[in-house]
Amino acid sequence: MVSDPSKHRRVAVTGCGVVSPLGIGMNANLEALREGRDAVREVTAFDVSQTKCKTAGHVDAGFISGDIRRRRRLHPASHLLIAAMAEAVTGLGTAKPELCIIGTTSGGMSFGESFYRALRDRRKSTGLASAVVNYTPQKPVLDALSATQLSMPIQIIANACATGTNAIGHAFSLIRSGRCQAVLCGGYDALSELVFVGFDALQASTAEKIRPFDAQRSGLVLGEGAAVLSLENWESAEQRGAQILGEITGYGVSTDTYNLTQPHPSGIGPKLAMQRALASARISPGDIDYINAHGTATQFNDATEGIAISEIFGKVAVSSTKSMMGHSLGAAGAIEAAFSLLALQHGFLPPNINLVEPDPQNTFDLVANSARPAPIRRVLSNSFGFGGTNAAIVLQRN
Numbered sequence: 001m002v003s004d005p006s007k008h009r010r011v012a013v014t015g016c017g018v019v020s021p022l023g024i025g026m027n028a029n030l031e032a033l034r035e036g037r038d039a040v041r042e043v044t045a046f047d048v049s050q051t052k053c054k055t056a057g058h059v060d061a062g063f064i065s066g067d068i069r070r071r072r073r074l075h076p077a078s079h080l081l082i083a084a085m086a087e088a089v090t091g092l093g094t095a096k097p098e099l100c101i102i103g104t105t106s107g108g109m110s111f112g113e114s115f116y117r118a119l120r121d122r123r124k125s126t127g128l129a130s131a132v133v134n135y136t137p138q139k140p141v142l143d144a145l146s147a148t149q150l151s152m153p154i155q156i157i158a159n160a161c162a163t164g165t166n167a168i169g170h171a172f173s174l175i176r177s178g179r180c181q182a183v184l185c186g187g188y189d190a191l192s193e194l195v196f197v198g199f200d201a202l203q204a205s206t207a208e209k210i211r212p213f214d215a216q217r218s219g220l221v222l223g224e225g226a227a228v229l230s231l232e233n234w235e236s237a238e239q240r241g242a243q244i245l246g247e248i249t250g251y252g253v254s255t256d257t258y259n260l261t262q263p264h265p266s267g268i269g270p271k272l273a274m275q276r277a278l279a280s281a282r283i284s285p286g287d288i289d290y291i292n293a294h295g296t297a298t299q300f301n302d303a304t305e306g307i308a309i310s311e312i313f314g315k316v317a318v319s320s321t322k323s324m325m326g327h328s329l330g331a332a333g334a335i336e337a338a339f340s341l342l343a344l345q346h347g348f349l350p351p352n353i354n355l356v357e358p359d360p361q362n363t364f365d366l367v368a369n370s371a372r373p374a375p376i377r378r379v380l381s382n383s384f385g386f387g388g389t390n391a392a393i394v395l396q397r398n
Contacts, residue, residue, distance in 0.1 A: 011175045012237040012398070013245045014095070015230030017087025018338040019080050021057035021223055021325040025087055030342045032324070034371050036351040039325045040210065040221050046193040053205035056191055057223025057326030075134045077107065077190040078143040080226035080331075084186065085144040088228035092182075094240050095232055100141060100154045100184040101171050102228075103163035105330035107137030109192035140188060144228075152184075160385025161294070162253075163187055164227070164333025169251035169393055171231050181233045187334035188226035195329070196222055202261065204298055209354040212295035212320035213302050213366055216357060220296040223326025227334035246341045249378075250281025250394035257388050262300050267307035270294075270382065273390035274312055277380060281394040285313045288394070289376035290349055291364075292336045294384045295320020296327050301384065306362040317374065319352035319367040333383035337393065340379040344397040349374045 018025065021039035022032035032039070040055050048054045064079045074082075081102070115131040117123075133139060137156050145151060157167045164187030171185035199205045199222060206219030237244055253276065256269030263269055278285060291313065294305055297320070309318060321339050328335055343350055349372045358366050379395045 008176050009178055010234030011172050011248045012232050012234045013229055013248060013341060014232050014237050014242045015088040015091035016245055016338050016341055017084040018227040018335055019059055019063070019083045020225035020328070020335050021059055024063040024083060026338065026342065029339065030346060033321065033339060033342060033350045034348060036353045036370050037324060038353060045191060051197060051200040052207050053200050053221065054207065055221055056196065057221065057328070058191065059224055073130070074143055075110070075140060075190065077188050078140040080190060080224065081140045081144040081188045082147045084226040084228045085148050088184065088230050089148050089150065091243055092230060093242060095182045095236070097150070097152055097182045097184045097230070098180045099174070100145065100152050101157065101167045102141045102154065102185065103157040103167035103187035103330045103334065104137050104189055105158055105160065105163055106189055106192055106195050107135060109194055110190070113192065113194055158330065160387055160389045161327070161329055161332060162383045162385045162389040162391040163330040164335070165337070165381065165383035165391040165393055166253070168229060168248065168334060168337055169253065169391060172248045172251050172393070175231055175233055181236055183231050184228060185231060186226065186228035187331040189224055189328055189330040191222060191224045206297070210297045210323055210326060211354045211356065212293065212297040212323050212352055213306060213359050213362060214355050214357055215359045217297040217299065217302060220298055221326040223328040225328045225331045225335050227331060227338045229334070229337060244398045246344050247396045247398050248393055249396050250277040252276025252280055252392045254390045255388050256390070261386050263304040263384065263388060265304060267304040269388050269390040270305050270384055271308040271312060273392045274308060274380060274382065277392040277394050283378065283394070288313060288316055288378050288380045289374065290343060290379045291316055291318045292340050292379060292381040293318050293320045294382040295322055302359065305382065305384065306359060310363040314363060315365050317349050317367055318364045319350050321350050323353045333381065333391065336381050337395065340381045340395045344376060344379055344395060347373060347375050349376070
């Protein structure tokens with residue numbers, strides 16, 4: 001049964017927490033975005049001597065509190081999500097989330113690596129049970145809920161690099177339709193050796209700076225992080241006097257099924273996702289003031305996304321914040337939604353750093369190398385992934 005658009009509930013964002021290579025918390029990330037800070041640095045967590053790419057966007061481990069045993073007991077992904085959720089729930093007040101929807105692509109992958117290496121090397125079984133427990137994708141979510149003293153059902157979404165946006169979009173749909181009043185949503189992913197080496201083997205990673213939408217772009221750089229948003233029915237949030245950070249007004253998805261790792265060259269997948277997000281928000285392309293692009297700096301992704309944006313929006317302002325912190329996979333869409341909220345709240349366009357020569361096929365206005373002040377009201381945030389998965393959300397200043 002198709003829902004009646006006239007009965008759609010408005011969806012407010014009443015809390016947001018973010019941990020990224022750019023900083024811990026919304027304020028630190030705001031400062032870094034305005035500066036156009038480059039947070040990509042040499043990988044030290046594991047051996048990269050045999051890989052082409054040797055850099056990534058690392059989160060500074062200095063934010064982890066507690067004793068050494070606790071820090072070692074929990075997976076890095078748990079620490080990321082705990083910090084993001086703790087910040088997001090400060091605005092909950094009397095609201096009681098009914099569901100927690102979190103996206104990830106690798107869960108506690110590095111614990112899985114340790115487990116299988118121990119089996120291969122026939123090492124003693126000490127710690128293997130902990131490795132198995134922490135390997136599952138729901139474990140960091142359970143750790144974060146426990147740390148924030150919350151209890152609710154959880155859903156895990158894993159849909160390649162569209163994951164974080166899918167999680168937010170699913171939560172938005174539940175509240176808009178009236179099936180839920182309040183939902184926590186977001187995404188997380190921590191750097192792992194297996195994933196890092198995998199992208200390097202696919203020749204998707206670069207040994208150079210990440211340069212989205214540059215004519216000479218050479219590939220992506222991986223990152224890590226987490227972001228959590230608290231979404232509520234607008235009327236309920238207003239009634240309890242909540243501070244409303246922004247509004248989510250639209251969500252669109254598509255799957256082009258063209259290739260396991262390459263998007264359809266026509267850009268039909270991203271194009272449909274963006275058009276459906278606009279239709280969901282009941283707005284036209286001219287109503288969008290800024291697009292936070294997926295912008296991985298790979299040849300195929302940027303080409304197809306650039307085609308789609310140029311065809312639909314023309315001269316709209318565009319940037320990829322991955323240029324500053326790398327691609328955090330399952331966390332990317334959630335982190336970029338947080339960045340979009342910051343842009344709306346503080347009236348600026350985050351920069352697309354490291355740009356040397358803009359790709360001439362693109363007609364949009366690329367926010368090159370430094371942030372710009374701009375009185376923006378609506379943002380479109382894109383996330384596209386392997387297998388032709390595409391998702392986009394529309395955020396609006398209240």
